[in-house]
Amino acid sequence: MKFHPIILLALLTVAACKDKPKPVVTSPPRPTTSTDGSRISFPDSVMMRAFTTQPARSGAIHTDFSAPGHVAAMVVRSSENPAERLVLFDDPGLSDNYTAILQHRINIQTERGNLERVKDLQAHGAASGKEVIEAQTQLANEEAAIISDEATLKLAGFDPEALRTARPNTILVVCEIPENQFGSIRRGLNCTLNFTAFPNERFAGRIDNVNDYVDNTTRQIKLRISVANPDGRLKAGMFATAEFGIKEAGQFITVSRDAIVTVQGRDYVFVRTAPQVIERRPVELGQQREDRVVVQNGLKESDQVVTANVLQLKGLSFGY
Structure with a gap:
């Protein structure tokens, strides 16, 4: 059988390609x-x-020892009752906790009065021991509930009792400092704050509270600083840097x-x-x-x- 030269060349090329080994692909080395x-x-x-x-x-x-912080809350007067203070948090969850604490306080006073009333009725034969136990349980439930909400606020750097007596037209700045610099800080220390919104101004502040615990993850301690805000320029959520006047x-x-x-x-x-x-x-x-x-x-x-x-x-x- 005779092949055309072009066909023969093609057959030889295919045979040569079959015999040629395929290159081995290797992945580049990795760390x-x-x-x-x-x-x-x-x-x-x-x-x-x-x-x-x-x-x-x-x-x-x-x-110069300084620490970043933010305006975590504002204290303003209530328009309905000027003697009362409103606390406006930048975190809605904390607002819920603070509102719950105020309600628990009212409930506790109510339940205490109810317990005394039921005890008095029992003493005069008009109430049973079961009713006294139920009144005691209601009071205990309210006292337990307030502890949980107070703990949440304290973890965020707030003392619930201090919030109730805070001065109106004040902002509360929360800062965090490293555990190893805690020895330089104390309650009552005056400081100066610079806010991102007002880079060319300095505001006087005072450390109102130092948290009682160190965060296990960050090894930081929260501070709460109060700053007068009579004109309302400083708003909840604003960022700031606190300078404590301590040189290391x-x-x-x-x-x-x-x-x-x-x-x-x-x-x-x-x-x-x-x-x-x-x-x-x-x-x-x-x-x-x-x-x-x-x-x-x-x-x-x-x-x-x-x-x-x-x-x-x-x-x-x-x-x-």
Whole structure:
């Protein structure tokens, strides 16, 4: 059988292609992360080039102690009853809690009076022991309910009793300070506030309350600051920075502000611990000075802290 030359060439080409091995496709090497995300290992030094580092350094720092905050509530006079105070919260949930507390107080007074009345009736044979127990139960229920609402307000930085006696035309600013700086703060301390809405003005304030607990997650303590607001310019929800007139000086370890990531209220940096290994470190931060931030705990001097592409490391470490 004879083949046309063109057909023969085509057949030979197909046969050659069948005999040629297919190239093996390999995926590029990827970094590996430990189960808890705290340790990231890179397959080669080329990948590490993207994560430049700077050493954590110790030096003399002078900082003015300040803390961010926001106007969490306003106190105004009631238009219906000028002797009463209205508290306008920026959080509707807290408004519900405060309103419930006021109602519980009324109910408690009512139930106490009812219990005394039923006891008096029982003493004269006009009420049974069952009725006394029912009255006692109603009072106990109201007293238990108010405790829950009061606890919610206190967790948010408010003392329910102080709200009832707060001065009208006042705003209440809630700030948070790190646990390790708590020793510098006390109730009654005067402070100065700068509001984002009025950047060129300063407002005088006073610390009315320091919370009795430290947040387990953030290790922060809430402060409540009262500020006079006679003209009503300051509104609930506005952001502010409180300056406490306290200067801190000494030898502090600092890192670049670009090195810090925050996840669920906790601060972290990434440290190169080997030529191709980066580890996540939780840190406690102090005050910021220009582009450097004081690290109170979690680093030692000369630790190689990553300052570039830290968001990529955050994604590898935390999974997002």
